Amino acid sequence: MSDSGDLQWGQAEQRAVQGDASYVRELGEQLVDRHVVAVRQVREYERQLANVVRVLAFTPGRDSLVNLLRFLDEKRPSTGSPRPLLPFVASVLAERHHVADLAAVVFEPRGREYLNELRACLLHELVLRGVRTDTYPALRSAAHVLPPWHPLSWLPTHRIDVESGADFPTRSLNGSSYGVPSQLPAEGRVDLPTPRTSERSALRDTATTDVRESIVAAPQAGEWADFGAWVFPLDEAVPPERVPALLPTLPMGCLDGLGPTDRFEIAVRPLDEIWRLLFATASMGGMYDSGVHGAYGRLWAWRSIAGLSGAPAGASAEEVEHRARQTNWFHFETDTDWFHGDIDSDYGIVALSPDHRRIAVLAATDTD
Incomplete structure (x- = not known):
């Protein structure tokens, strides 16, 4: 078997019965090599996808928001992080974008269902930053439509005074820094x-x-x-x-x-x-x-x-x-x-x- 293209994946059991154990071993070796290459490629794709999401999320403006939401909804990218993506995106949006833009684009009434988690997280990110939900009709509406089974529905949609000293990380496109x-x-x-x-x-x-x-x-x-x-x-x-x-x-x-x-x-x-x-x-x-x-x-x-x-x-x-x-x-x-x-x-x-x-x-x- 000089070329991986010659491998017959369905013949492993038959060749083993025929006494050709070396064929099965070579099959396994080449599968391992292919898997290593594939995993490396997947990780690179995930790294690049994470960067695309960060660029769109960190760039202020409604055009960036529209394209970010469309990308998230249509492709639902996996960035390789063990943490869910949407809470992170919501945190960056609250940090980097004008509230008026977020209210008009992210919380618009015809929003996609997949992005409900993004809206729920973004609502409370904004609350923590002192945004009054009753100032923007879209936020006021979002505060009342969170389903009762959602964990975040337990939280009040106004900032409690003891929360006013909340610490947030310092972030950029290249990384973040923080301390507890x-x-x-x-x-x-x-x-x-x-x-x-x-x-x-x-x-x-x-x-x-x-x-x-x-x-x-x-x-x-x-x-x-x-x-x-x-x-x-x-x-x-x-x-x-x-x-x-x-x-x-x-x-x-x-x-x-x-x-x-x-x-x-x-x-x-x-x-x-x-x-x-x-x-x-x-x-x-x-x-x-x-x-x-x-x-x-x-x-x-x-x-x-x-x-x-x-x-x-x-x-x-x-x-x-x-x-x-x-x-x-x-x-x-x-x-x-x-x-x-x-x-x-x-x-x-x-x-x-x-x-x-x-x-x-x-x-x-x-x-x-």
């Missing part, structure tokens, strides 16, 4: 004197699977390296000022090995800073991931807030916000084997429920 604001601030510090007590608390983690999944929603969406959640019912109401001393004694894997003099730093944080941290975690992702972008980042940040604050299952966005405002929030960092201490790669969040009888903890690290 996870460093402990100097203000609000309530660090404990050392040595701390070495006694361990008798409290036990009671987080159910559903509650745990809710708490870790943001780092899970952002595909951070590791994360954990714990919930501790308290025997009596505990005032906020006692939380810093209680926290290092709790039986949590992220604190295993913490000694009485090891670094343990903690600060009281306002709700808007906690939300900002969770939003960046989900929307911009970890070191080797681009995140879920603004719309879904907004959703998963609030999902983590709901779990941490103890909001009941099925609570509305307004109910979660109300409970979160009544919750006491803390941010901590520590030196244990579970954490790694890298900048913008580790953090812990603590929530003391409004009745002061429940402590919930989220720990996340983005270092392998």
Whole structure:
């Protein structure tokens, strides 16, 4: 078999029965070679397709928008990314285009059904950037037609004041840069004197699977390296000022090995800073991931807030916000084997429920 064109793909079994195993081996070898070439070609096509989408999305103007939408709808390109394409496109459009152009072109009434996901994501990207949906009839209409089964329908179509500090990546045609604001601030510090007590608390983690999944929603969406959640019912109401001393004694894997003099730093944080941290975690992702972008980042940040604050299952966005405002929030960092201490790669969040009888903890690290 000197030429791959001579290969008879349907004869492998017959030739093997005839004792011509070398034919079957050569067939396999040439198939492997062809597959390598084909995969290389596919990856190059995907790279070029991704660039085409980026050029159209990053170029302002209605002509670019019209051609981008037509291309996405008619060809539905695969760019090789493990993340869905439309949330990324929506994020870039919100960043680079005039709202009037987006309202006129993307949200026009006769829009293609395939692009409904783009419109849903774009709506919330714009909301996060402070655009009032009632200012543009097309946006006002889109805000009311999102089907109730769509995950983003849970979100309000106005920006909540705690969301006004949302961080977005700095992007260009050639790439992007971003950082998750996870460093402990100097203000609000309530660090404990050392040595701390070495006694361990008798409290036990009671987080159910559903509650745990809710708490870790943001780092899970952002595909951070590791994360954990714990919930501790308290025997009596505990005032906020006692939380810093209680926290290092709790039986949590992220604190295993913490000694009485090891670094343990903690600060009281306002709700808007906690939300900002969770939003960046989900929307911009970890070191080797681009995140879920603004719309879904907004959703998963609030999902983590709901779990941490103890909001009941099925609570509305307004109910979660109300409970979160009544919750006491803390941010901590520590030196244990579970954490790694890298900048913008580790953090812990603590929530003391409004009745002061429940402590919930989220720990996340983005270092392998």
